Amino acid sequence: MQRQVASAWHKFTRTNRRPYLFSSSSPSYNTNSNNNSFLKTPQILGLDLPEIWKPSVLKKTPSSHNHNAEQTASVIDGISIAEEIRSGIAQEVSRMKNAIGKVPGLAVILVGERKDSQVYVRNKVKACEEVGIMSLTADLPDDCLEDEVLCAVSSFNENPSVHGILVQLPLPQHMDGEKILSVVSLDKDVDGLHPLNIGNLAMRGREPLFVPCTPKGCIELLLRSNVEIMGKNAVVIGRSNIVGLPTSLLLLRHHATVTTVHAFSKNPDTVTREADIVVSAAGVSNLVRGSWLKPGAVVIDVGTNPVEDPNSEHGYTLTGDVCYEEAVRVVSAITPVPGGVGPMTVAMLLSNTLDSAKKAYRFT
Amino acid sequence: MQRQVASAWHKFTRTNRRPYLFSSSSPSYNTNSNNNSFLKTPQILGLDLPEIWKPSVLKKTPSSHNHNAEQTASVIDGISIAEEIRSGIAQEVSRMKNAIGKVPGLAVILVGERKDSQVYVRNKVKACEEVGIMSLTADLPDDCLEDEVLCAVSSFNENPSVHGILVQLPLPQHMDGEKILSVVSLDKDVDGLHPLNIGNLAMRGREPLFVPCTPKGCIELLLRSNVEIMGKNAVVIGRSNIVGLPTSLLLLRHHATVTTVHAFSKNPDTVTREADIVVSAAGVSNLVRGSWLKPGAVVIDVGTNPVEDPNSEHGYTLTGDVCYEEAVRVVSAITPVPGGVGPMTVAMLLSNTLDSAKKAYRFT
Numbered sequence: 001m002q003r004q005v006a007s008a009w010h011k012f013t014r015t016n017r018r019p020y021l022f023s024s025s026s027p028s029y030n031t032n033s034n035n036n037s038f039l040k041t042p043q044i045l046g047l048d049l050p051e052i053w054k055p056s057v058l059k060k061t062p063s064s065h066n067h068n069a070e071q072t073a074s075v076i077d078g079i080s081i082a083e084e085i086r087s088g089i090a091q092e093v094s095r096m097k098n099a100i101g102k103v104p105g106l107a108v109i110l111v112g113e114r115k116d117s118q119v120y121v122r123n124k125v126k127a128c129e130e131v132g133i134m135s136l137t138a139d140l141p142d143d144c145l146e147d148e149v150l151c152a153v154s155s156f157n158e159n160p161s162v163h164g165i166l167v168q169l170p171l172p173q174h175m176d177g178e179k180i181l182s183v184v185s186l187d188k189d190v191d192g193l194h195p196l197n198i199g200n201l202a203m204r205g206r207e208p209l210f211v212p213c214t215p216k217g218c219i220e221l222l223l224r225s226n227v228e229i230m231g232k233n234a235v236v237i238g239r240s241n242i243v244g245l246p247t248s249l250l251l252l253r254h255h256a257t258v259t260t261v262h263a264f265s266k267n268p269d270t271v272t273r274e275a276d277i278v279v280s281a282a283g284v285s286n287l288v289r290g291s292w293l294k295p296g297a298v299v300i301d302v303g304t305n306p307v308e309d310p311n312s313e314h315g316y317t318l319t320g321d322v323c324y325e326e327a328v329r330v331v332s333a334i335t336p337v338p339g340g341v342g343p344m345t346v347a348m349l350l351s352n353t354l355d356s357a358k359k360a361y362r363f364t
Numbered sequence: 365m366q367r368q369v370a371s372a373w374h375k376f377t378r379t380n381r382r383p384y385l386f387s388s389s390s391p392s393y394n395t396n397s398n399n400n401s402f403l404k405t406p407q408i409l410g411l412d413l414p415e416i417w418k419p420s421v422l423k424k425t426p427s428s429h430n431h432n433a434e435q436t437a438s439v440i441d442g443i444s445i446a447e448e449i450r451s452g453i454a455q456e457v458s459r460m461k462n463a464i465g466k467v468p469g470l471a472v473i474l475v476g477e478r479k480d481s482q483v484y485v486r487n488k489v490k491a492c493e494e495v496g497i498m499s500l501t502a503d504l505p506d507d508c509l510e511d512e513v514l515c516a517v518s519s520f521n522e523n524p525s526v527h528g529i530l531v532q533l534p535l536p537q538h539m540d541g542e543k544i545l546s547v548v549s550l551d552k553d554v555d556g557l558h559p560l561n562i563g564n565l566a567m568r569g570r571e572p573l574f575v576p577c578t579p580k581g582c583i584e585l586l587l588r589s590n591v592e593i594m595g596k597n598a599v600v601i602g603r604s605n606i607v608g609l610p611t612s613l614l615l616l617r618h619h620a621t622v623t624t625v626h627a628f629s630k631n632p633d634t635v636t637r638e639a640d641i642v643v644s645a646a647g648v649s650n651l652v653r654g655s656w657l658k659p660g661a662v663v664i665d666v667g668t669n670p671v672e673d674p675n676s677e678h679g680y681t682l683t684g685d686v687c688y689e690e691a692v693r694v695v696s697a698i699t700p701v702p703g704g705v706g707p708m709t710v711a712m713l714l715s716n717t718l719d720s721a722k723k724a725y726r727f728t
Binding site for chain 2: 197203261
């Protein structure tokens, strides 16, 4: 059967031979060396283009073949898995406190008055409290100077009771976020987003000090659901520095055949339909329709997209990247939104902070 | 036609629903918190397994459908493209010398008496000479101390006439290669293999100081052959720190939909057959057969595998990863081995050294 598919596919592609790859709009090089233009190749790094999903992709109607099918998917319950992890962390923190009289400390830097950021920070502080991790918050006004933020970071860097430092993003526009993040001590970068850490995550034979929280949460969900990763086709939709990229790198470390799909992918649906494991982190509501998914696939939906909803208390509800109602009829397992990856991210932050404290105190 | 394929494919996969992803051999977690085993998750980073291609993959016979077809591929001539680049570099070096009385300097550290390493170093020194780049070589015996190598690196780090430092790999087994490489000043890491550099290559919005030479050479070949990369399906076979990984990251920066195939990929042939652009860096002779390739694809063959050949002067000939005779009948363009990527790697080393010197002298 597979052979049939391959040959049908061959038939299709053979008609499209050769010229379509060679585009006259590609960057052209003047190989006449007089003006040395061939040495000026900023193109080598590619252009940093905005990640905008085309409406044509979004409008694709779902195939109807599964509309009447019943739900086949089991639901991967992020809330209860995260709860288990947090309860284990609480026990470890208590063991540490009893043994050496110390607890892990997490410092959070919040700049400005964004409502969503305030909620995220409050949730993290509350999660710390629940497991016995000490939390410190530096609350700076929107119009503070970059230097004040840098100063807050430095002070936490030097504070031996602080084992993890988190700069809540996004920062106000007048600040150089990259500069601020790069001042965070590597030993306390519990977010795992320092480029050296990402490099060590990417390279074989090396190990990052911390695995970024959301990607780590995704892999935990797969591992704890006994999903085999090695040799499987994994598609990661989205390539952000925070989620998509490190998730791809982590799945590769688990020996999946990893494909990264993004807003410039020509046929994201066709590519995704080949995947045994789909991690969607595009940040686009209902991007992934049932027709994008291979029957039996496992889906981790990282998207948490606010969608207007006048009936809801806050005026909006959160939806994932995946059209859940369609997906549950096709796939074998899926995370809900909310209640899937979200709780795992916070649990992994606590877990990284605990690990950091254990390292600092040489407590095993 | 595409729709037909998709539905045939659906038929195939629907029969294989659900259970095959859930393996009892997957790492299982004891979620009973008494022994805290769920906090000990070394699995989160995956196991560092050796990259051995299964004989079953290698033995796959090529499909016969193209055996009688004629050659359709144009040959991407790495020798002449590299020559153009080197000639441009020579002009720039000469312009620099005339303007400020300085030339770029490349230092090469060679440890031991490996014949192949000696040849590589000799070639690099010769290439430097030809474009006017000053080269220095530290030639250390096989049984020297790690400290002596570190000392050589430090001395080159401090030498203002040196703008690039290259530690020829592999180092003798008794040395910690990672440690030695990490001592090379980031500003002089013209190989671009420092994890911070790889992190900056991987992350959007960031830029590495140097793009690793062989991946940079591959992209140059594509760009100079006017191959469109954006939105195309690219498959990179192999995931080494030196070639496969950074090539995947670089293609992603060019907005290709990138899939990384490796020794653990279940159907490397099927996956590769979806690619518009194939970069093979597996280091396995004749791994990629004609039947692995989509008609019209563009192939960059990084493999340089010595294969025994009693008729040759040195007792061996170099072959690529790709079965060239089969591939030229299927694809639209391909690099030969030798004469493809090889000469580009050296040209990119010179180009990175020139860039480094320009930065050091603020020469534009």
